[in-house]
């Protein structure tokens with residue numbers, strides 16, 4: 001069965017559209033990178049004739065990205081990348097536009113989730129934009145006949161990039177995809193600051209509890225874990241980090257956090273936050289040792305970091321004790337409180353708003369220039385008017401990779417550094433922040449191996 005556009009399903013689509021529009025307009029005011037690119041795209045229409053299929057968290061910031069791409073002339077079909085993260089009003093506001101169809105809806109079951117992905121695929125995208133790689137995976141596995149017409153794709157998150165890397169290594173990734181997650185402008189801000197701030201904010205709002213004086217256990221000291229640990233410590237929590245990678249564990253130790261195994265941390269934590277991108281990080285053995293009232297939240301992409309099958313099997317009863325908080329009562333009377341059903345706590349909870357707007361502006365700015373790069377590379381060169389616009393903004397004609405006529409082969413690709421720098425420049429301009437330029441002498445020194453003591 002195919003999913004329907006959301007506006008066909010809502011009781012009062014007009015008021016939903018209005019409410020969604022308000023949220024999108026607020027986000028847009030704080031997204032100078034996307035709006036700068038939107039103006040460029042409206043002028044040059046680089047995506048005319050392209051069909052973009054998207055599977056992302058459908059909320060206000062994502063909507064600004066969708067509209068940025070639509071301004072460039074693309075037809076867009078979008079669904080969610082998580083059953084609980086869609087904001088229906090935002091989805092409706094997108095769907096109300098002529099060249100955008102949104103089939104994203106909050107609270108879908110597994111079949112409905114995959115039906116919606118199928119609806120995006122049925123629009124025969126020429127470009128995919130994914131968060132978690134469900135779309136690209138499904139196209140590769142189940143719709144290989146579409147691949148000849150696909151120019152390429154972009155992937156937003158670590159888990160998606162890991163999945164695509166594994167596909168690529170197995171020779172199973174049949175079209176080029178940019179690892180947007182891995183660029184500095186995405187990873188060092190979105191994963192570190194975005195996940196840290198928004199996860200802690202959502203845990204605090206959902207529980208109405210403080211971090212001060214509590215022991216917070218952060219599982220995984222990657223980019224997300226670093227941000228979580230730092231922000232929790234900044235709110236006066238005692239932070240324990242668990243890891244499986246010896247270098248990351250040492251890094252956490254040298255940052256001043258206590259590092260130990262999850263088994264040791266289990267009886268001590270008041271709040272547990274997983275951010276590993278792995279599975280079964282907290283399991284039966286750990287639940288058995290936890291304190292009454294412990295709060296469990298996951299910030300990793302999939303809902304398999306806290307093993308809820310194990311916890312359900314241990315529990316005598318499961319009760320919704322607050323909106324977004326499920327208490328699992330164990331036979332000895334201890335209650336373990338799981339937030340957002342073990343899904344991304346900053347996106348899937350009832351109060352979740354995702355990352356701060358400014359952070360997503362950067363991530364989505366990278367997405368937008370990557371889509372432009374894919375189209376530019378697929379053509380024999382960019383249209384003259386787009387070339388002109390880029391040269392006007394950046395001066396000269398040198399070195400802009402969007403005009404490099406790369407040919408991207410099937411597989412996972414790093415985002416060209418020049419695109420990442422372009423996004424950083426737009427942001428600095430918007431913030432009216434000036435930085436120094438290297439002199440010729442400095443440039444020569446920095447690039448030479450001849451200078452010694």
Ligand code: NAI
Pocket residue numbers: 157158159160190191194195219220221222223224225242243244245248275276277278280281299300301302344345346347355
């Ligand atoms: P990363 O790869 O930089 O870090 C993950 C860390 O977890 C690594 O250091 C790894 O050694 C560690 N790890 C793996 N298995 C473990 C285990 N069993 N116990 C303890 N540590 C373990 O990844 P990153 O960028 O920090 O992302 C983590 C997850 O968060 C991914 O699923 C990613 O997709 C997701 N993510 C979520 C966001 C959100 O909005 N909530 C935003 C960005 C990423």
